Amino acid sequence: MYCHKCGADLRDDAQFCSKCGNAISSIPIEPQVATIPVVAVETPSPASRQVPWLVIIITLSVIVLGVGGVIASRTLKKPELGDMRVNPKDNAEMVWVPGATFTMGSPDGVGFKDEYPAHQVTLSGYWIYKYDVTVAQYRAFCTATARALPEFPDDEYSWKGKKSWEHPDLQQHPIVNVSW
16 A cells, blocks of 8 residues: 555555655555656757857858949949940840930820820840841740741742741841741
8 A cells, every 4th residue: 555645655554654644545545656847958959059150151141242242343344335245045246225214105196196195214224136136046046945936938038949947048037027
């Protein structure tokens, strides 16, 4: 038999607990298991231990990139009207057109009705091909993007005697039958 208060082992005929003095009932009680209270100690996860280092690394990166950006912006020349470069995708020459504001549309009473009203438009600077897009360039674009080539022209000018876009004489010819 066990004391229901302190869990001490008692004789079967005991009326009081010899350890705590508690009165013992005649109903046998299962022993109480002494437990040690478990205090939850939060152990930092590996990710939380890395947060300070991660913050430091990100902060340093931002500083280095910011300083590098300032240096680069001071050392890199801004493009000017007529500056040239080569498009790395197709080796086409490109020229710089600086941004500007202009009037788009026609004055009242001049031009077509879809040209009204005249209004101010501002464009940022941009690079544009120096020459028209050729058949070869457009074919390469269509191949890379899985687009269909436009319908082959049937006029009698430079296309005479040619039946398709693959004709060798047409490869440096400007592409036609394309829309905006």
